[in-house]
Amino acid sequence: MTQQSSKVFQSAKEALHDIKSGNALMSGGFGLCGIAENCIDALSEMDVKNLTVISNNIGNSGRGLVKILIQHKIKKAYCSYVGGNPDLEKQMLAKEIEVELVPQGTFSERIRAAGMGIRGFYTPTGAGTLVAEGKEERTFDRPCILELPLHADFAIIKAQKADPYGNLWFKETARNFSPLMAMAAKTTVVEVEELVELGDIPPEDVHVAGIFVQRIFKGSNYKNDIEFLKVKGE
Amino acid sequence: MTWSKEQMADKVISLFDKDTSVNLGIGLPTLIAERIPQESRVMIHSENGVLGVEGRPDEKNVSPTLINAGKETIAVGKGASYFDSALSFGMIRGGHLDYCVLGGMEVDVEGNLANWMIPGKKVTGMGGAMDLVHGAKTIIVMMTHFNKNGSPKMLKRCGLPLTGLNVVDLVVTDRGLFSIKENRFKVMELAPDVSKESLGISGELLS
Numbered sequence: 001m002t003q004q005s006s007k008v009f010q011s012a013k014e015a016l017h018d019i020k021s022g023n024a025l026m027s028g029g030f031g032l033c034g035i036a037e038n039c040i041d042a043l044s045e046m047d048v049k050n051l052t053v054i055s056n057n058i059g060n061s062g063r064g065l066v067k068i069l070i071q072h073k074i075k076k077a078y079c080s081y082v083g084g085n086p087d088l089e090k091q092m093l094a095k096e097i098e099v100e101l102v103p104q105g106t107f108s109e110r111i112r113a114a115g116m117g118i119r120g121f122y123t124p125t126g127a128g129t130l131v132a133e134g135k136e137e138r139t140f141d142r143p144c145i146l147e148l149p150l151h152a153d154f155a156i157i158k159a160q161k162a163d164p165y166g167n168l169w170f171k172e173t174a175r176n177f178s179p180l181m182a183m184a185a186k187t188t189v190v191e192v193e194e195l196v197e198l199g200d201i202p203p204e205d206v207h208v209a210g211i212f213v214q215r216i217f218k219g220s221n222y223k224n225d226i227e228f229l230k231v232k233g234e
Numbered sequence: 235m236t237w238s239k240e241q242m243a244d245k246v247i248s249l250f251d252k253d254t255s256v257n258l259g260i261g262l263p264t265l266i267a268e269r270i271p272q273e274s275r276v277m278i279h280s281e282n283g284v285l286g287v288e289g290r291p292d293e294k295n296v297s298p299t300l301i302n303a304g305k306e307t308i309a310v311g312k313g314a315s316y317f318d319s320a321l322s323f324g325m326i327r328g329g330h331l332d333y334c335v336l337g338g339m340e341v342d343v344e345g346n347l348a349n350w351m352i353p354g355k356k357v358t359g360m361g362g363a364m365d366l367v368h369g370a371k372t373i374i375v376m377m378t379h380f381n382k383n384g385s386p387k388m389l390k391r392c393g394l395p396l397t398g399l400n401v402v403d404l405v406v407t408d409r410g411l412f413s414i415k416e417n418r419f420k421v422m423e424l425a426p427d428v429s430k431e432s433l434g435i436s437g438e439l440l441s
Contacts, residue, residue, distance in 0.1 A: 030282040030319075031305040033298065056319075060305070083358030084305065092357060101357075104281065105323030105365030112320040124368040125327065128399035131364065142368075143399075160299075172316055173283045174299040179318045207318075224298035227305035232290045 005164035007210075008195070009217040012042035015189045019154055021048050022075075026111065026150075026181040027055040027065055028157035031084065031227050034174030035064045038191045038219040039156035043068050050075040054111070054150055056104065056177055060084045061227055072096070078150060080104035084227070103131060106147050108180055114149035115183025115212070122146055155185030158219070159208070162192040163199070166213025167206045175207060182212040191219035236379070236408040237425045243269050245406050245423075246335055246376055250276050257281060257326065257366055259336035260304035262376050266335060267308070277313070279331055281362040283322045286314025303362065323362065326369035334370035336363055338377040338405075340392040343417045343439050345402040347375060348394035360397060367398035379407035379433070386434030388412070388419055409433055415441070 009015040016039060019025070029035030040059075044067040053074045059065035066087050068074060076098040082088045091097040102110065103125045113121060122144040126132050136146040157178035159168040168190060170178065182188045195218040237245065243265040250256060250270075257279040258266050267278050268289045278287035280302040287302060288311035295309060302308045325331060340348040347367060350360040367373055381387055388405065405412045410424040410433070418441040421430065430440060 030303075031301070033282070033301050033305065079359065081359035081361040083361075089357055093354075101359045103360050103364035104319070104362040105327055105369075108319040108323050123327065125365045129364065129396045131360075170316075172297060172299040173280075173301055175316060175318050176283050177319045180320050226296070226298045226307055227301070228307070229296065230290045230306045230308075231293045231296060232309075234290070 007166050007214060007216050008164055009215050011217060012038040012191065012219070013046065015039070015215040015217050016042055016046065016154070016156075019046070019048055022050045023048070023153040024052040024054065024151065026152040026155040026185050027053060028155070028176065028178030028181050029055070029057070029064065030173065030176040031057055031060045032064050032225045034158055034170070034176055034178060036156040036158040036189075036191050037222055039189060040065055040067055043073070044071060049073045052076040052078070054078040054152055056080050056107065057085055058082070058088050062087065063225055076100070078102055078107070080107045108177060110147055110150040111177065111180040111184045114151045115180060118149060120146050120148050150184065152181070152185040153187065155181040155188040157181055157188065157190050159190055159192050161194045161196050161201060162190055162213070162216045163196050163201055163210070164216070165198060166190065166210030166216055167201050168208040168213065169201050169205060170207050179208045182208050187214045188212060189215045191217055193219065193222060235426045236428065239265055240269065242376060242406050242408060245411055246374055247274070249374065249404065250274060250333060252276075254332035255279055255285070255330070256333040256335060257331055257370060258302070259334070259363065259366070260361070261337040263335040263337060264302065264304050264306065267302070279325065280308070281319070281322050281326065281366070283317050283319060284310060284314060285325070286310045323365050326362070326365050329369060329371065331370040333372045333374060334366045335374045335376050336366060338375040338387060339381070340387050340389055340394050341375050341402050341405055342389045342392045343414065343419060344391075345400045345414045346392045347397045347402050348392040349397050351395050353395065363397045367401035372403050373401050374404045374406065375402050376406045379409040388433070388435050390436070390439055
């Protein structure tokens with residue numbers, strides 16, 4: 001396979017050409033770290049709405065997915081944390097958006113389960129809290145609740161490097177939810193800072209095997225925003 | 235005299251055994267990463283996917299892709315590792331971490347913790363807190379003793395929506411260090427000149 005791989009696209013809009021209103025969309029990143037900046041910009045310019053978005057923070061500090069949130073393109077959101085996202089908190093309290101808050105480990109595992117073909121799992125996380133409402137309970141060594149997988153039509157994720165087959169390599173903590181989302185979505189769109197040759201990522205260092213990736217493009221103009229800059233001796 | 239944030243962090247650090255692992259929640263607990271002495275060899279875990287956090291970076295080593303769960307830039311030490319969120323929470327839920335230090339809005343004598351929402355007013359979301367309280371071997375809550383309205387946060391029964399049931403082992407506030415045993419807050423240490431009576435906790439809940 002060469003650079004003419006059928007997986008390689010020229011731009012975010014081309015890679016997302018068939019996303020439709022009402023689709024379920026997973027979006028990688030923790031806060032603003034490792035978000036698919038180019039895909040989010042493209043979605044802010046495309047005519048899609050009523051999206052169900054599955055993302056840990058739905059953007060933060062007025063940036064990232066907040067771009068499409070304030071355009072009211074999101075109907076329902078699954079996330080674990082809205083602190084740091086005042087736009088989402090506002091829409092949520094005004095009931096302009098339906099939000100399901102999911103404990104972060106359960107959130108990860110539900111996405112992983114979807115990708116791994118697991119139909120459900122029992123976890124102690126959330127037992128005895130609001131999260132348990134309406135869920136099947138079962139006691140093992142302690143009370144647990146049944147959690148179900150989270151699937152999506154599309155995932156948009158960002159990696160540092162991809163080869164034309166879609167093998168991915170992430171930098172530092174930018175990996176977070178992205179490998180799980182790549183497995184869970186029907187169509188995974190990956191934007192990268194470096195599109196490398198096949199074989200350039202040593203097999204031992206592949207973080208996501210290309211089988212989980214359907215579309216790749218080389219992104220541009222990355223901001224890589226830092227939310228809270230902390231340095232030694234401050 | 236009450237303990238400063240730094241003194242509270244040092245108090246928590248004094249509870250750690252050598253060669254252990256700890257997850258630090260956002261807010262007050264992140265101070266621990268900056269103050270923990272290297273010789274304690276405690277590996278710091280952050281649930282966004284890193285083990286081996288070592289405080290703040292030098293200005294020249296700041297990386298936008300290297301952050302903690304509070305979205306603050308961090309540094310890592312030798313022996314650090316990165317992983318995805320599912321594996322990170324596997325470390326937590328699987329019981330592989332020794333300690334977890336979380337912030338709190340309310341803690342009660344049954345070891346219940348509330349720290350994720352005030353109905354109708356404030357929604358932050360639970361983040362990883364609900365998983366953490368069921369994972370780490372010892373759960374430590376680090377918080378101010380009184381809330382902004384001056385009410386004590388250590389109670390007979392939490393009023394706010396819970397993060398977890400029967401999960402808290404130890405509480406460190408600016409007034410003292412407490413363990414939770416047999417439906418009581420057991421005073422392990424009080425800040426200088428702080429009396430039991432000034433804690434805002436009724437006597438029958440203290441031991």
